[in-house]
Amino acid sequence: MGGRKNPKQPLAPPPAAYHHGDLREALVQAGVAILEESGLAALTLRETARRVGVSHAAPYHHFADKEALLAAVAARGFRMQREEMAVAAKRVDQKNDELQAYGLTYAAFAQAHPSLFRLMYSLGKAKVPSSDELNQATASVYEGILDGICEKTGCDREKAQSIALLLWSSVHGITMLWLDGQFDGPESPPLDALAFQVTEALAPVLRRQIPAA
Amino acid sequence: MGGRKNPKQPLAPPPAAYHHGDLREALVQAGVAILEESGLAALTLRETARRVGVSHAAPYHHFADKEALLAAVAARGFRMQREEMAVAAKRVDQKNDELQAYGLTYAAFAQAHPSLFRLMYSLGKAKVPSSDELNQATASVYEGILDGICEKTGCDREKAQSIALLLWSSVHGITMLWLDGQFDGPESPPLDALAFQVTEALAPVLRRQIPAA
DNA sequence: CGGCAATCTTTACAATGTAAAGTTTAGACT
DNA sequence: AGTCTAAACTTTACATTGTAAAGATTGCCG
16 A cells, blocks of 8 residues: 555546546536536536536636536527427417417426526526527527417518517516516415416417417 | 734724624615626625625624525615605506506616616525515515506406516516517617517506406 | 647635634623 | 623634636647
8 A cells, every 4th residue: 555556547437538528518418407406506617527527627628617608508408498399389289379388388498497497598698799509599499489470370570579579578577487486475376377377368469469360 | 113002092994983883784785786886796795895894704793694685685676666666656657558657667677777686586585584574575566566556447456466467477577588688689679668569569458357447 | 659739637826605713892780 | 880791893714616827648640
């Protein structure tokens, strides 16, 4: 035990050699995982590095700073939401309004990934000007809704924009307020119910703007 | 110069003696000021202490931890918003719908105090269970809206609740999305315009629920 | 096979939140 | 008055974080 350790042969299993397969991707995934498990406060640069088994300075070779990592995680979140919404759009429950289905899916995603959702929308689109990834991902959700509305209702872009704005803000608002515990109390209604109520009340307005539905 | 210093007479002007008049209040005010000037990231325990001229550990005699201070600042924000909304409710522009006026005032407050607003609603109502101050302040804004609706439209509490929910979520949503830079781009519409558009589109629904207006 | 650039590690530093122990003050009780 | 006590505040200390700088290791290209 007295000899000095052999530098050529590390004792413990060196997690994955020097060059990680794709550290950037691993960090983003770890970031999402931490977020889901322990919330935003636990999502620290050093903790993510720890998770993937690299030194705490390693991330700096893939992200300019912490915010850049957060932006990448947020972008991943947007992609996830976009996919879920696209899936939901295809199997619209005929009993429900298509627009309502969008809203409910939106809320459901937020409920399933609260911390991720909050990060996504609290990061600020223009906060990270260099990160085109985020900017593009951000727009994609809204664009998806817009495209869906255009396609399903067949109205022009301008009308669709107006509809989408109202729908989006209502659902986003109710979701945020719910996430922030604004409805906690003796009643504590589930988010589903609230989102349903809001989109239901909204239905006449939305339909009134659609020329032939 | 060789003598030891006289303990009874501190050399520099001891900023304000030992016992601050009302340190707690001073800290909250400083917190709001920092928030408005430099944003949430700059709102640190030590910085607030520095601002009021006390040691960095002094706040712990008035707040359990940083979150407690933030909660107090948020509560102050809620009180501010509540007052602004109450004032706005009294001088409703007759050309506008009363409900719309509420929405626009809500958005205007957020635009005037972006960081404070975000803190208020991102802190979570139940996050600080001990802080009754926050819980009470939180409810007060919504209750104010509700009372206003009841009074102005004369409909029962349940209907009013439904109206308030739709109005609140829409305006809160559009405000949050705007604050988070979701509309930044070549167009970049001002929040006023967006809030107006949303509340305008909402008007028919809201009126439809009012029995005799 | 030599060297270079990218990747990763080590070391270091300032700032933060928080705990523990000391110091000063205001006011209550003889 | 004078003394005691608890609250308000300070000092010191420590772990954790983000970040910078410099060194080590690797794959690859000639």
